Amino acid sequence: MRLHHVAALFTLVLLSFSGAAADIRVRMMTQASDGQTLVFEPMFIKAKVGDTITFEPMQKAGHTSISVFEPVGATPWKAQPDSKITVKMEKQGIYLVECNMHKMMGMVAVVQVGKPVNLEEAKKRAEEESAKMMTHKERFAQLLSMVK
Numbered sequence: 001m002r003l004h005h006v007a008a009l010f011t012l013v014l015l016s017f018s019g020a021a022a023d024i025r026v027r028m029m030t031q032a033s034d035g036q037t038l039v040f041e042p043m044f045i046k047a048k049v050g051d052t053i054t055f056e057p058m059q060k061a062g063h064t065s066i067s068v069f070e071p072v073g074a075t076p077w078k079a080q081p082d083s084k085i086t087v088k089m090e091k092q093g094i095y096l097v098e099c100n101m102h103k104m105m106g107m108v109a110v111v112q113v114g115k116p117v118n119l120e121e122a123k124k125r126a127e128e129e130s131a132k133m134m135t136h137k138e139r140f141a142q143l144l145s146m147v148k
């Protein structure tokens with residue numbers, strides 16, 4: 001093996017360590033510690049390609065994590081009610097997440113994976129979803145304003 005091959009291998013090993021995939025935990029709360037009701041904690045999630053996100057209902061209230069918008073080529077998900085789900089983030093971009101049971105009350109979250117390559121489409125979809133909500137209609141827009 002030539003020296004530059006060894007160097008390339010060494011670089012690959014370093015990269016794989018520094019980029020180790022994380023599992024990000026998102027709790028689905030009927031009542032949060034700060035007094036808010038029906039929320040994801042956190043509501044804005046930043047992840048890398050290859051990370052997993054685990055959505056975990058903390059109280060039984062029918063909480064159901066679903067994706068309603070994903071980057072092109074990403075697989076949508078739908079959890080069973082009151083059940084934990086772990087999702088692998090395979091594509092970069094913006095994902096819009098709702099609790100299927102409480103979306104009318106604005107129980108939503110935004111996931112940013114890598115660069116926000118589909119931000120404009122995400123904003124359009126978020127507006128359509130927000131129009132159906134009864135409370136917290138502004139939440140998706142607030143969360144999308146955190147994307148950078």
Ligand SMILES: [Cu+2]
Binds near residue numbers: 061100
């Ligand atoms: Cu819910």
